[in-house]
Amino acid sequence: MKSTVEHLSPTRVKLAVEVPFDELKPNFDRAYKKIAQQVRIPGFRPGKAPARILDQRLGRGVVLEEVVNEAIPAKYGEAVSEAEVQPLGQPEIEVTEIEDGDKLSFTAEVDVRPEITVPDYASISVQVDDAEVSDADVDDQLKGLQARFGTLTGVDRAVQNGDFVVIDLSATVDGEAVEEAQTTGMSHEVGSGQLIEGLDEALEGMTAGETKQFTTTLVAGEHAGRDAEVSVTVQSVKERQLPEADDEFAQLASEFDTLDELKDDLRTRYARVKRMEQGSQARDRVLEALLEAADVPLPESVVQSEVEVRAHEAVHEFDHDEQKLTQYVESQGQTREEFDTELRTTAEQAVKTQLLLDKIADDTGVQVEQQELMERIMMQAQRFGVSPEEYIQQAQQANQLGAIFADVRRGKALATVVQAATITGPDGEPVDLSELFGTAGEVEGETLDEAVEGPTEVTADEDAPTAEGADTAAGPGDGTQVADAGTDASDPASPSSQVEVDDSTGTADTEVVGAPDSTSRT
Structure with missing residues (x-):
């Protein structure tokens, strides 16, 4: 086998590989054996049809396709070792020449670990x-x-920061009730910021039995990113008394x-x-x-993969609704373009850190x-x-x-x-x-x-x-x-390939599939 490496950039190489057919004899033996077991030819027991009969009945292209599919991943691995490069991600493989009985040639472009x-x-x-x-x-x-040993005591005064209140909540968007935002008898510590934005500010100064309305932007659920009219009613007010x-x-x-x-x-x-x-x-x-x-x-492919993962995680929080994500981003004072730019920047930083x-x-x-x-x-x-x-x-x-x-x-x-x-x-x-x-x-x-x-x-x-x-x-x-x-970015992909051979021309189209991709989270 002969191979050469061309450095397209500091993070990408192109391998050109030429394999003599003599080196493919074990691949041909396995291919004929596998195909013979899969077809039934009159006059021969399963798996016993000779190679020349299979070529006559099925065409040489079927055998070549099987051989190329098996040989390319192994020969690609050998070429990578000879070139002493460290691949990152999946290679793009193209079969450039199949001369039956002579040689198999293909190229592989892949991102590599940079110096x-x-x-x-x-x-x-x-x-x-x-x-x-x-x-x-x-x-x-x-x-x-x-505070862990404190006691709550009811008070007859306006709500202050740090008080504990029992409240009823309801919300509407465009006049329609938001089901997941309806609740009664909920206990809440004022100032904790554990519920919706704007609630703590609305509660301060309220008294038991009082109702107040305010506007907030919902951050989850069906209406995430949209403004909602919220109504809060205070049922009771308690303060925490600390032990001496x-x-x-x-x-x-x-x-x-x-x-x-x-x-x-x-x-x-x-x-x-x-x-x-x-x-x-x-x-x-x-x-x-x-x-x-x-x-x-x-390496661009590694960065792009990280960007796609992070984008998927972001939109996943909004039931994969891009419009809801955009609405939420805009509610936080950021355009979608700014969000996407920031996402890419953090992805690049993550990949740079890994490498x-x-x-x-x-x-x-x-x-x-x-x-x-x-x-x-x-x-x-x-x-x-x-x-x-x-x-x-x-x-x-x-x-x-x-x-x-x-x-x-x-x-x-x-x-x-x-x-x-x-x-x-x-x-x-x-x-x-x-x-x-x-x-x-x-x-x-x-x-x-x-x-x-x-x-x-x-x-x-x-x-x-x-x-x-x-x-x-x-x-x-x-x-x-x-x-x-x-x-x-540390795991090289080890590709398998699927090749469709045109029996009349001896050329091939290759699609790399099934290359393993390591991810950083479980």
């Missing part, structure tokens, strides 16, 4: 917020604990005997949380600086142990409320285990960069985060992403781009989450 020059890790310097815990922080934590913060409360709410001991414990716990938040901030800012300093050519962290992982020899992979799987299973066995089964069915492995590897690669970078606090003094970023970038068995409540990151999906579409050290679906399906 990337990684910036010097030590040159990266970022600043993070202070992790010191103030007395005010401790007081806030104590008030939160008091003293030694007796400390004994009630904790294992400590005194309030001072409880406060010391709250300070210690919150210091640990702020430390992990500081670590998350360092990770995100280091990643941002790393991406800004690196020049990463982006860069994969390169760093390759250069530094990052390895993922079985235990690390299982820890990620168990953590994700807990996040989504399923057993590890069920999560693994779902990941296998969605072909996601490779993407989970890649996420863990990228997280470890980023931890390597964070360790080498200079991290300073607001005062300019170095911040030591070594206890947070081991080689696995873990904190007490948890990834830094999981240790802080809520995703701090990409994605797919949040504040910082990740390697799945979304989250760097997080797994599929993190905030990004199992939520399906960004393109994993």
